[in-house]
Amino acid sequence: MIMKEKKVVVTGLGVVSSIGIGWQEFWGNLLAGKSGISRVSSFDTSEYDRHNAGEVKIFKSRKFIAEKKSKRLGRSSQMAIAASLLALEDAKIVVNDQISKKGIVCVGTTTGEIGIFIKYHDNKFRGEVKFDSNLISVFPANSVASNIAIQNDFRSQNITFGTACASGNYAISYAFDLIKSGQADYALVGGSDVFSRMVFAGFCKLFAVAPQMCQPFDKNRKGMIPAEGAGCLFLESLMSAKERNVDIYAEILGYGLSCDAFHMTKPSPEGIFKAIKKAIVNSDISPSDIDYVSAHGTGTRENDIAECAAVKKILKNNVPMSSIKSMLGHTLGAASAIEAISCCLSVSTDQIPPTINYETPDPLCDVDCVPNVSRNKKVRVVLNNSLAFGGNNCCVIFKKID
Helix, strand or coil: CCCCCCCEEEEEEEEEECCEECHHHHHHHHHCCCCCCEECCCCCCCCCCCCEEECCCCCCHHHCCCHHHHCCCCHHHHHHHHHHHHHHHHCCCCCCHHHHHHEEEEEECCCCCHHHHHHHHHHHHCCCCCCCCCHHHHCCCCHHHHHHHHHHCCCCCEEEECCHHHHHHHHHHHHHHHHHCCCCCEEEEEEEECCCHHHHHHHHHCCCECCCCCCCCECCCCCECEECEEEEEEEEEHHHHHHHCCCCCEEEEEEEEEECCCCCCCCCHHHHHHHHHHHHHHCCCCHHHCCEEECCCCCCHHHHHHHHHHHHHHCCCCCCEECCHHHHCECHHHHHHHHHHHHHHHHHHCEECCECCCCCECHHHCCCCCECCCEECCCCEEEEEEEEHHHEEEEEEEECCC
């Protein structure tokens, strides 16, 4: 017997970011063009010539997790669990035996719990060599997905994706396939990454960090801003959502993957084009159906030029394409998950967040980047681009539910 493929929808959103915790505060600040970039407070940056980041300074894990348990978790897991709890609450889900057995967890992360390792390394450097045995079970990157599953009693699969800055979209796409094919009923999907000295130092060594702010598509852009955060979406079949009589933010139509196999850090326009084209074909739509593109938009010269070239090649009309990294900074493995949340809210509210800090047009990035001010526009179909180091590209398409 051939099973009919199911439609997959998003019914819950949870976010922890530098501009808000919970999608309502996050979305309000996005539309207002509020920046979450500030001077680094978690460590001394005097040895560097860059000092700003997108730290989540307002996050208190004890608001979501019992204090005793929270102390045993890394910050990435703490933020991810908080985002998952917010998504479940938003979806009006109370975990029962059925959800526990049929629920999967798919999470993307770039650095996992690297902050714990750095703390241990710093203690050792200062002569404080006491070793916490809990470190062994907490440090691996897969611990983020495992901790979400444990916290929420999701006992089916839990999968971790490490495809760098596209990890969140990969997680969404994998869960989409499982629900669509009937192999899973419910999914908590997303991404989480913590800001750390190692991340900051690494990007500074690559000369990729802007001195003050992130300016995607601006002629005088000077680079990205490292950041942290977590985003989580609750996915289920359309039939399940209707049976539960809950609000639906968006339907996931499909996705496209590609590997540039070109350069470790520089993206290839052809690779990006292939991912977008596959997403459109797999979603059974035409390029003209896309109303808005949520750009990867890091604010680096190489990324912005390559992404604009790929988008303009396949989307002939000047479709609005904004980058929320201008406000959040680059949250690494959490980036495309948080941007997916923004896409769902654009679809459900008919509003597009801006690209802030835009001052000077760049002929090589000749796109409608929704400069500085959000826009009211009928949004039916949204393309979410994510492009990662190593040439990992994943584009996901969301649609307003009929």
